[in-house]
Amino acid sequence: MEEINILVFSHVEERHLARIREVDPRVRVTAVDRQRGIELAPSAEIMVVGWNVPEDAVRRATKLRWIQSVGAGVDSLIVPEIMSREIVLTTSSGIHQSVVEHVIAVMLVFTRRLHLALRDQLRRKWDRSRASGEELLGKTLGILGLGTIGAEIAQKAHAFGMRVIGMRRTAAPVPDVDQVVGADGLRTILRESDAVVVALPLTPQTRGLVGEDAFRTMKPSALFINVGRGPIVQEQALISALREGRIAGAALDVFEREPLPADSPLYGFENVIITPHVSGTSPAYMDRAVPLFCENLQRYLRGETLRNIVDKELGY
Ligand code: GLV
Numbered sequence: 001m002e003e004i005n006i007l008v009f010s011h012v013e014e015r016h017l018a019r020i021r022e023v024d025p026r027v028r029v030t031a032v033d034r035q036r037g038i039e040l041a042p043s044a045e046i047m048v049v050g051w052n053v054p055e056d057a058v059r060r061a062t063k064l065r066w067i068q069s070v071g072a073g074v075d076s077l078i079v080p081e082i083m084s085r086e087i088v089l090t091t092s093s094g095i096h097q098s099v100v101e102h103v104i105a106v107m108l109v110f111t112r113r114l115h116l117a118l119r120d121q122l123r124r125k126w127d128r129s130r131a132s133g134e135e136l137l138g139k140t141l142g143i144l145g146l147g148t149i150g151a152e153i154a155q156k157a158h159a160f161g162m163r164v165i166g167m168r169r170t171a172a173p174v175p176d177v178d179q180v181v182g183a184d185g186l187r188t189i190l191r192e193s194d195a196v197v198v199a200l201p202l203t204p205q206t207r208g209l210v211g212e213d214a215f216r217t218m219k220p221s222a223l224f225i226n227v228g229r230g231p232i233v234q235e236q237a238l239i240s241a242l243r244e245g246r247i248a249g250a251a252l253d254v255f256e257r258e259p260l261p262a263d264s265p266l267y268g269f270e271n272v273i274i275t276p277h278v279s280g281t282s283p284a285y286m287d288r289a290v291p292l293f294c295e296n297l298q299r300y301l302r303g304e305t306l307r308n309i310v311d312k313e314l315g316y
Contacts, residue, residue, distance in 0.1 A: 003028050004301070005043045007057070010050040010070045016290045023297050046300070048293060053077050058087075066300060070289045072096055072149065072280065073229055075202040078315050089310040090296060093148045095288035099227050100152045102279035103197050104160070106251035110195075110223050111136050115249075115273060137161040142193030144186070144210075145200030145228060146174045147316070153197060165189055169205075169314075190217040195225060202229035203315035210234065215241035221248050227279045230255040239265050242272065253279040 006020065006029040020029045032040060034054055037047075041060035047067045058064060058081050066088045069077060074091055082089060109115050112133035120127055141157045143150045143166035154164045154176040164177050167189050171182035181188055186209070190196060196218060200206045210226075211234035218224065224247050226233055235256045241247050249271035255264075258277055266272055296306045310316060 001026055004045050005040070005063075006030070006046040006048065006297075007032050007037050007040055007044045008048040009034070009037055009052075009054050009057075010048055012048075012286060012290070016286055019290050020294060020297065023294050024301055026301075027297070046297070049077070051076055053079055053082070055079055055081050058082060066090070066306070068092070068293050068296060070286075070293075072099075072147075073201050073316070074310050075229060075315065077310075078312065083312055088306060089312060090306050091308045091310060091316075092289045092292055093308045095285065095292060096149050096280055097152070098282040098285070099149050099199075099279045100156055102253065102275070103153050103199075103225055103227060104156050106225055106273055107136060107141070107157075107195050107223065109273065110249055110251070110271075111139070116270070119270065139163070139194040140165060140192055142166065142189035142196045143177070144189065144196065144198050145206075146177060146180065147199065147201070149227070150197075150199040151175070151177070153199060165192060186214070187217050190214055191219075193222055194219065195223040197225040198228040198232055200228045200232055201316035202231055206232045208232070208234050210238075212237040212240075215246055218247050220246055223248055224250040225252075226250075227253045230258065235266075242266075242269050249273075251275075253277055 004026045008031045012031055017029050017031060021027055037054050037057040038060060041057040044061045045063050045065050049067055050070055053076055064087055068090050070092050072091055072093050074089060077089060113131050117131040138161060140163045143153055146166045146168040151174050157164050158176040165179040166177045167181050167186055169183060171180050174180055209232050215237055251273040253275045254277055266274060299306050
């Protein structure tokens with residue numbers, strides 16, 4: 001019986017490894033850190049990875065056929081060592097419900113002005129005019145990127161009675177999105193939206209996409225949300241827009257540089273909510289990622305097409 005060696009570089013519990021072993025008696029699965037991964041790489045046929053690409057392990061893994069990422073965005077995996085070889089790359093797209101809830105949460109916080117009420121509370125201040133909010137009902141949400149996450153944000157936002165418009169590479173219809181535009185419609189989305197959310201992958205096409213012009217096109221009353229990747233946004237242009245009051249606020253989970261340096265001006269705005277790249281984390285995350293991998297592993301063993309295959313040229 002030919003063994004199938006799987007190296008797991010991401011942090012997983014023993015019960016998750018046991019679940020993977022149950023898929024097939026040929027499966028040998030080992031959780032490794034970088035060093036152990038390099039040692040065991042020559043026998044690996046499959047790797048399960050987090051954000052950090054074990055590039056030196058991949059280099060030594062001459063039998064490697066498939067890399068499963070436990071995340072959604074694979075920009076850090078688009079490296080020459082993986083691009084140039086016939087290694088299939090798959091994502092864990094479809095399990096990011098927490099990102100969707102995060103976006104709804106920050107829209108509610110800003111719309112109901114909870115961020116200001118909380119600051120007032122800490123100062124023992126009662127200011128009804130500052131803390132009086134609005135409603136999501138009837139507002140327009142613009143979603144940049146209508147992949148699985150973007151489409152689910154649309155569905156939830158619709159349930160709040162929002163009008164939802166969005167941009168994707170090809171302007172094909174998406175359920176719960178009232179108007180879909182292609183990349184040439186970016187300014188339309190920015191101009192019409194009360195909240196703009198970036199749910200795009202980082203690719204050569206999206207790097208720096210949201211810059212000075214975008215922030216000048218947005219409504220001064222609009223909220224800007226980024227749960228995609230930091231470098232899609234030109235951070236300096238965002239800081240200037242916030243300084244000059246050209247947008248109403250921002251909720252940022254991702255940054256050009258992570259961790260966001262302590263001297264970043266972004267920390268200083270009352271109308272900015274900063275979260276340290278956690279919108280995708282939840283205790284339930286691996287309980288969804290592991291079954292998704294197991295399903296893909298079954299497909300792999302049966303010689304079927306895997307779920308969530310990345311188009312390496314497109315970068316997602
Ligand atoms: C997190 O950023 C992910 O891509 O899953």
